[in-house]
Amino acid sequence: MIRPPVGRHLRYWYTYRTAVAGVIALALSAAVSWLYTQQIACDAHTGCVVNVSVHPEDRFAGQTDPGNGVVIVGIDNRSVQTIGQYPVPRDVYATALRNLEIDGATVVAFDVNFPDRRDPATDGLFAQALAGSAIPVVLSYSAQDTLIGDGRLIQTSPNSEPPGIDEIPLKEFRCTDTNPDPSAPCRHPDPNVILASTDLVLDADGVVRRIPLFVQPACFATGACDSQVINSFGVAAYGAASLGTDFKSTSLQHSGGSATFGAAWSIPVDQTGSIWINFSGPPGNFKKYGHYIPLADVVNGTASPDAIRGRIVLVGYYQLTGVNDQQLVTTSAGSNGTQPMAGVEIHANVVRMLLGAVPAAAAGSAFLTPEPPILIFMTILGLGLLMALAVARLSILWGLLATVVAMAVFTSAVAYLAANHSFVPDVFHPLLTIALAYTGVTAYRFLYEDREKRKVTAIFGQYLKPEIVTQLARKRRGVEDIMRGGERRDITLLFVDVRGFTSMSESMAAGDVVNLVQMYLDHLSGIIFSWDGTVDKYVGDEIVAFWNAPRLQENHALLAVRCAYDLINRAPELQQRLLAKGLPPIRWGIGINTGPAVVGNMGSRSRIQYTALGDTVNTAARFCATAPAYHLLIGQPTYDLCQDHIAVDTVPGVELKGKSAQTFRIYRVTAIRETPTSPWVPFPTDMATQAHQAFTQQYAQQAVIAAGSSGSGDIRAGEAAGQAPAGQGPPAG
DSSP states (O other), X not given: OOOHHHHHHHTOTXXXXXXXXXXXXXXXXXXXXXXXXXXXXXXXXSOOSSOOOOOGGGGGOOOOOOOXXXXXXXXXXXXXXXXXXXXXOHHHHHHHHHHHHHTTOSEEEEEXXXXXXXXXXXXXXXXXXXXXXXXXXXXXXXXXXXXXXXXXXXXXXXXXXXXXXXXXXXXXXXXXXXXXXXXXXXSSBOTTEEEEBOOOBOOTTSEEOEEESXXXXXXXXXXXXXXXXXXXXXXXXXXXXXXXXXXXXXXXXXXXXXXXXXXXXXXXXXXXXXXXXXXXXXXXHHHHTTOEEEHHHHHHTOSOGGGTTTOEEEEEEOSOTTOOOXXXXXXXXXXXXXXOEEHXXXXXXXXXXXXXXXXXXXXXXXXXXXXXXXXXXXXXXXXXXXXXXXXXXXXXXXXXXXXXXXXXXXXXXXXXXXXXXXXXXXXXXXXXXXXXXXXXXXXXXXXXXXXXXXXXXXXXXXXXXXXXXXXXXXXXXXHHHHOSSXXXXXXXXXXXXXXXXXXXXXXXXXXXHHHHHHHHHHHHHHHHHHTTOEEEEEETTEEEEEESOSSOOTTHHHHHHHHHHHHHHTHHHHHHHHXXXXXXXXOEEEEEXXXXXXXXXXXXXXXXXXXXXXXXXXXXXXXXXXOOTTOEEEEHHHHHHHTTXXXXXXXXXXXXXXXXXXXXXXXXXXXXXXXXXXXXEEOXXXXXXXXXXXXXXXXXXXXHHHHHHHTOOOOOOGGGGGGSOTTOOOOOO
């Protein structure tokens, strides 16, 4: 159970808003951080509970010239039309390989699968070209499907679960063995032929962002090869260009969560052995900057040797109709929204990235590295706390503006840092934290403020007019700001009481008494509300109201006097309604006093009331008790505050009940005016008295008629009814 002092603070949002905002921020930061871990798990296909893969950071990708290190030889629609046959005959690949070697290519990598036999003649020509090549040649070795392993990608095979197909290139394209058994390991491999995986791993949203560096080939499970790991296609092409034939024995090493290529570079890899691809631009970027040659031009010998010499050449399908080897990449957002990138161009970007690793090793600008998880968590936590505390201390609209500005500034800053420091930011989760911090704190504030408004309405709705209640409910601290315990302030009190009501009510039916009192209270309370007064309480037929609390009112004394004028001036309206209901007319006197009083929320544990206490209250009550019907009596403090607007007569020789022998100066208000220079308007005492007499006569006539109709001879009307003995009907008129 919460101790009273703590509980008292917890009840008030404005007092305890920093702690509440902090708790909300911590809870949201923890939830968003967990969502971040789920995104990582979903993207890596290692198992996740919730798929929330969102990568707005992909929009930050720029566009640059890929450089002269890589050229793509594309098997495109024009090339197929020129060759006149599809699939492309393998002797065409043989011709292309020889021409590229002649033109000075350092490595030729075929992103084309060769797992099946076709025409023996053309297959033989391609096998001869591969065996006789003086430059490294990389052959694609892809899988029908792949599995995620520990630090590597595993190609499915007939022996795996689920089973797959071993699509290793034909043995004659990579071996000079005399043993034709394709399931037997290669004992005499072609010296310059390297097998490499072209398999890609898509993130949970179907986008290629990373490339697996280490792949376990299907042939290892079937026993068709001894290699437990082969490298990715781009890595193999880069390694062959860097190390030549030594790349076979000096492969990329995986140790301690990093991939190391000799002494050239080392880069962290994720749990699947993958690294992020630093794309040079959107799909078609290599072609845009002139690093693309159609296969037909290479085969026909029309390609410029200058575009090939000293470069790594990747041969593959390029937007060829009917061949679906294209994938969405991070830079697809910059090219017609969702245009996919050809597989050969994806691998070309990997080669381009690796080629830039050595000269840029000091700055680390070639490789992309994701933000460390601890940095992301601290960013989420910091932004969550900052935004929650800011929103808690700002208005709703200013908080919304601050949220929008914070999101814009954060996005711009991260985009700049990512572009200049080659790291992959996590944008979604910090932005989500900022938005949720505003939403969470604002929702709590709305719930709290709605509760406070309901409290204010419940407490003051019966005392004040709705407009003032609404105004009070808008206060920042709600009930706490209005009622911070009792406080002493100057107020003006008004007491109004019906004359002769007690004796009158004894001779009336109970239902008539209730109706009369209800109509009287409704009428006078409505007038008090119209003059912004606060109804303190109803004591039988007496109404107590005051001004200058709970809100400050500079001219509170004059407002009370003007209200009293209206209470008398509009008395005939009530008399008319009472007569229409067959109820007797009534009269009332009014007393007003101004002075200090203690105002606040007072009462017992079971019932509290917003009221005023003090001698000023008692004096106002005595004024009301002394005032004749339709007269207003005021004290000296009230007159001092209103003397420019009212005319008075002194009421001499009045000793107030309960004031010992003290004699007070009391005034009867006789006239009032709008401004200090306006003409005087007589107080409506005489008018109200004459109206009351007229209504009394009308009521008496109604009573005679009613008595005659009922056969009763006992008729009393108006104040005469109040003279009948208790329990006795009215005498005959």
